[in-house]
Amino acid sequence: MKYLLWIVFLLPVTCFAQKRISGKVINTDNGSPIPNASVFLSNATIGTNTSEDGSFTLKSVPPGQYELIVSVVGFETYRQTLLMEGTDINLATIHLKPRTIALSEVEIKPDVDFEKNYTVFKEEFLGSTEWAKQCTILNPEMLNLDYDSGKKQLHGSSYDFLVIENKALGYRLKYLLTDFLKDYNTSIVYFVGSTLFEEMDGTPSQKRRWKKRRKDTFEGSSMHFFRSIVSNNLDESGFRVLRLIRQPNPNYTAGMDVSKKIEQKLINKPLKIADFVTLTNLKGLFGIQFKDCLYIMYTKKKESEQIFSGVNKVSYRSNYLTSILTINGKYGLFDNNGIITNPEAVIIEGSWGRSRVAELLPVDYMPEP
Structure with missing residues (x-):
């Protein structure tokens, strides 16, 4: 893997101005503009619909890597990965291919x-x-x-x-x-x-409650963790990372307690960012490379219940908010918005593993004081 200068890694994401993404959506078959198509950045609050002439503009886009989505009924969904840096992006023309629907697809079956x-x-x-x-x-x-x-x-x-x-x-x-x-x-x-x-629309009291809950959801989340790495303030943010070694128990036999199937050893020595994170030759992306598991504790919150059991249970006295991250491949990738960009290469357990769409925050979320 090719490395970039470490100084680039330490640049805060907030030092760049927000920019625009524009373009025009047309029908591949006849070149006609497609109005009212949904154009948005995946997992963000930034989106719009195309006008009558098929044009669109996404405003106030912060820096980072995004997936641009264009979707409209009757056409195949368009996807393009974009890296927003210091300048506006003009995509010129985006061609959508009409979707051919077989009769069997629309037949309603109980x-x-x-x-x-x-x-x-x-x-x-x-x-x-x-x-x-x-x-x-x-x-x-x-x-x-x-x-x-x-x-x-x-x-x-x-x-x-x-x-x-x-x-x-x-x-x-x-x-x-x-x-x-x-x-x-x-x-x-x-x-x-x-x-x-x-x-969502809400009363002033509802909006205050939502603001508080969003911040609480963010704190200790995987987004918070990866953004803290990018900002080089992992310790100050409240994260502590240990090495968890897992290997098959050679003495395990059928009928034994399932918790004995895997031998686990937690090394109680905090890891540094450089121990498991590298820069890549892909702008705006950072790599996670670690042969063992990362045992990640958020020391500003406590677990309300036991979240590891059976073969995954780890014997450790701390009851901090805890997650285990394992790389299922050569490396994991995340961007400066704190988002894992190849989720198929990462296995997550514990607190983060319980989080689903209900705890999902947009990639452009920024906690307010």
Whole structure:
């Protein structure tokens, strides 16, 4: 991996001016403009619709790497990764290809297992926290859920945007679900999609409550952790990172307690940022490389319950808010907004592992005093 100068790594993200992204959306087949298409930055509050001539402008875009999404009924979804630096971006013309819909796709068939699958999906997608109880999916009919009994896996995606009201944090989310997987064999849950955040209307007292809850959700989160790395203030932010060594127990046999299947050893010596983070040759992206697991504690909050059990239980006296991060591949990547950009390469357990869409904050969220 190619390294850049360390001084670049220490630049705070707030020292750059916010810029604009503009362009025009047209039909690939006949060159006509496409009005009223949704254009937004995934997982942010920045979005708009195209005008009658297909043009659009996204304003006040902070620096960082984003995925630009263009979506409209009847056309294939357009995605483009953009790196916002010190200048405006003019994308000129974006071509959307009309989506050919086979009759079999629109044929409505009864799904006798939908309610059962939807109950599982909702708990894994929204979560099971107090915030999740205040979230509602307004149009579940947009979901396509399928259970593979042979592989014991639940798969899902959405035909169009799922509209989710999060009354705990005051956001209305439009979530285009690309892929959802719950593997009952491994207990791994994975989902990926594109989200546009919109502020909900509320009374002054509701807005004050939402502001407080958003800040509380941010503090100790993975976004907070990775932003603290970029700002080089991990310790000051309240994070402590240890090495967790895991290896198969050579003496384990069937019938033994499952917690004995893996031998775990926690090295009680705090790691430095340079021990597990590197710069990459990709602008705005940082790499995580670590052969063992990262045991991450947020020392400004306590756990209200035991979050590790069975084979994943770690014997350690601290009851700080704790997460375990394991790299499932060569490296993980995150950007200066504090977002993991290759989630398939990272396995998260503990506090962060319990967080779902109910705790999701937009990438352009900045905590207020």
